[in-house]
Amino acid sequence: MVSNLRGLCTRSICREPSSQEYWQDSKTIRAEVHLLVITIPTRRLFWEDPYGREFDATVLKVDANKVVLDQTCFYPRGGGQTADLGQIQGVRVVGVEKDDASDIIHMLEKEASFKMGEKVHGVIDWNRRHRIMKLHSAAHIVYYIMQQVFGENCKPASSGLLDDQKERTDYWFRDKVDQEKLKKVEEEANKIIEEGRVIAAWTDQDGESRFWKMDPFPVMACAGTHVKNSREIGGISVQRGKKPGKGKERIEISLSE
Numbered sequence: 001m002v003s004n005l006r007g008l009c010t011r012s013i014c015r016e017p018s019s020q021e022y023w024q025d026s027k028t029i030r031a032e033v034h035l036l037v038i039t040i041p042t043r044r045l046f047w048e049d050p051y052g053r054e055f056d057a058t059v060l061k062v063d064a065n066k067v068v069l070d071q072t073c074f075y076p077r078g079g080g081q082t083a084d085l086g087q088i089q090g091v092r093v094v095g096v097e098k099d100d101a102s103d104i105i106h107m108l109e110k111e112a113s114f115k116m117g118e119k120v121h122g123v124i125d126w127n128r129r130h131r132i133m134k135l136h137s138a139a140h141i142v143y144y145i146m147q148q149v150f151g152e153n154c155k156p157a158s159s160g161l162l163d164d165q166k167e168r169t170d171y172w173f174r175d176k177v178d179q180e181k182l183k184k185v186e187e188e189a190n191k192i193i194e195e196g197r198v199i200a201a202w203t204d205q206d207g208e209s210r211f212w213k214m215d216p217f218p219v220m221a222c223a224g225t226h227v228k229n230s231r232e233i234g235g236i237s238v239q240r241g242k243k244p245g246k247g248k249e250r251i252e253i254s255l256s257e
């Protein structure tokens with residue numbers, strides 16, 4: 001792409017291109033600019049700073065109520081974590097999805113009034129996102145403690161579902177959940193939360209995979225948003241949820257209010 005652009009610049013300095021050359025070059029540039037737009041994924045500000053609540057961005061694509069920006073604080077639905085809500089230019093964002101090209105598509109409650117190339121300001125619903133970050137971090141802690149208390153064979157039967165109210169994960173259980181042991185999971189998790197352990201989250205070198213780590217637990221692959229310190233979670237309640245099917249039990253985490 002660079003060589004083509006340079007070619008055009010040199011030629012236009014040396015002499016005016018013929019109308020046919022001009023048309024071909026402008027077509028090439030338009031095609032390449034288009035390619036550039038669709039191959040650079042939306043910059044994920046929610047990974048760079050999960051505490052970012054507001055941002056400025058440039059509109060890359062608009063299709064009725066669907067908007068793609070060059071960067072965003074809005075987390076798209078994925079990995080069991082619900083999408084962020086909020087506003088772009090004062091218009092409510094009612095859903096956020098990721099497409100095959102890794103673009104993040106913001107769904108507005110009505111048709112967008114802004115156009116490609118315009119600057120916009122976005123604001124996420126921070127209280128909701130902060131609750132999601134606390135619950136997501138708590139889910140990792142509970143995941144490891146479940147195995148400590150119920151044994152290594154206590155593995156998740158689902159990837160978990162998370163919104164701002166609850167985190168729900170189904171585990172394989174041959175027998176009914178022992179309520180005393182589940183109470184122990186809650187106590188152990190709250191002990192770790194109170195200890196104020198540092199939580200790290202980072203992207204690997206190719207920029208495609210995200211990881212979570214909190215001592216003494218091993219690294220876990222996770223693209224979600226998390227708090228930086230376990231104490232920020234406050235406290236949690238761990239409950240048995242509605243039975244999801246034979247040989248499974250649903251474990252639900254909620255924040256202590």
Ligand SMILES: [Zn+2]
Pocket residue numbers: 136137140212222223224225226
């Ligand atoms: Zn996670």
